[in-house]
Amino acid sequence: MNIIKIIIHQPLNSYKIITFIDCKLNIMSTAKKEYKRVTVKSLVDMKKRGEKISMLTAYDYSMARIVDAAKVDVILVGDSASNVMAGYETTLPITLDQMIYHASSVLRAVKRALVVVDIPFGSYQSDPQEALRSAIRIMKESRAHSVKVEGGEEIGESVKRILNAGIPVMGHLGLTPQAIYKFGTYTVRAKEEEEAEKLIADAKLLERLGCFAIVLEKIPAELTKRVSESISIPTIGIGAGKYADGQVLVIHDLLGMTHEFNPRFLRRYMNLYEEMGSAISRYVDDVKTKDFPNDDEQY
Numbered sequence: 001m002n003i004i005k006i007i008i009h010q011p012l013n014s015y016k017i018i019t020f021i022d023c024k025l026n027i028m029s030t031a032k033k034e035y036k037r038v039t040v041k042s043l044v045d046m047k048k049r050g051e052k053i054s055m056l057t058a059y060d061y062s063m064a065r066i067v068d069a070a071k072v073d074v075i076l077v078g079d080s081a082s083n084v085m086a087g088y089e090t091t092l093p094i095t096l097d098q099m100i101y102h103a104s105s106v107l108r109a110v111k112r113a114l115v116v117v118d119i120p121f122g123s124y125q126s127d128p129q130e131a132l133r134s135a136i137r138i139m140k141e142s143r144a145h146s147v148k149v150e151g152g153e154e155i156g157e158s159v160k161r162i163l164n165a166g167i168p169v170m171g172h173l174g175l176t177p178q179a180i181y182k183f184g185t186y187t188v189r190a191k192e193e194e195e196a197e198k199l200i201a202d203a204k205l206l207e208r209l210g211c212f213a214i215v216l217e218k219i220p221a222e223l224t225k226r227v228s229e230s231i232s233i234p235t236i237g238i239g240a241g242k243y244a245d246g247q248v249l250v251i252h253d254l255l256g257m258t259h260e261f262n263p264r265f266l267r268r269y270m271n272l273y274e275e276m277g278s279a280i281s282r283y284v285d286d287v288k289t290k291d292f293p294n295d296d297e298q299y
């Protein structure tokens with residue numbers, strides 16, 4: 001714990017001493033502001049002030065409570081639920097109804113964070129009307145604060161239609177997992193100048209249309225820098241390096257639950273796969289050896 005004393009000189013030679021407890025020096029130096037509720041406007045303000053934005057996924061009530069209490073700025077109900085919650089290989093199979101189920105569970109838990117919900121594959125690509133209908137269902141049925149869609153120019157009309165209805169939209173460029181069968185692999189995107197320029201043009205278009213932020217997934221750090229410097233809305237990176245205005249991770253990866261997934265960009269903060277496994281093994285042993293429940297653990 002750091003205790004920082006600030007002594008303010010007041011008239012008549014009296015001193016006022018203000019003591020901040022538990023303020024870490026590095027936090028103070030980033031001009032961090034306390035938000036009771038994070039809004040789309042807060043994120044743009046954070047970019048202006050140079051405060052980095054934290055974003056994490058959550059898909060259920062209990063996890064969302066913990067993430068929100070830890071003061072993560074943005075909670076993404078990502079279609080990565082298709083992978084980590086449902087066990088599919090890609091994000092393509094998850095349905096709009098399933099996304100709404102996950103999102104409404106998260107929304108019941110969240111008091112502070114801005115909640116963004118992915119519109120899943122097949123619910124916005126055919127035409128702008130379908131896109132708007134899907135976004136409205138998410139907003140109405142889950143009480144989400146905003147939606148996220150993958151792509152640039154090719155979904156421009158849909159983005160415009162959703163925004164015109166007053167629904168905030170987050171974009172997603174670079175590696176867009178809903179297009180994985182077009183890419184063929186999960187490797188880094190936009191290493192060539194042609195693709196990099198298209199990505200920058202798409203980012204500028206999404207900003208012009210009115211998106212409040214853009215996720216940049218798995219692109220070179222230098223390209224993230226170029227994008228972040230060329231638009232005024234925040235970029236949120238995953239595998240996109242240190243120049244993004246914020247960072248996002250899938251919570252199961254951060255906690256080490258997906259132990260077989262080891263991309264270079266991932267920093268693990270726990271090894272929950274092992275810790276949970278060992279706790280569960282101990283429980284099994286205790287049941288088998290009749291140690292659980294003991295006399296104090298029964299009525």
Ligand code: KIV
Pocket residue numbers: 057076077078079080081118215217238248250
């Ligand atoms: O679905 C998801 O979790 C995402 C993040 C990887 C950005 O889109």
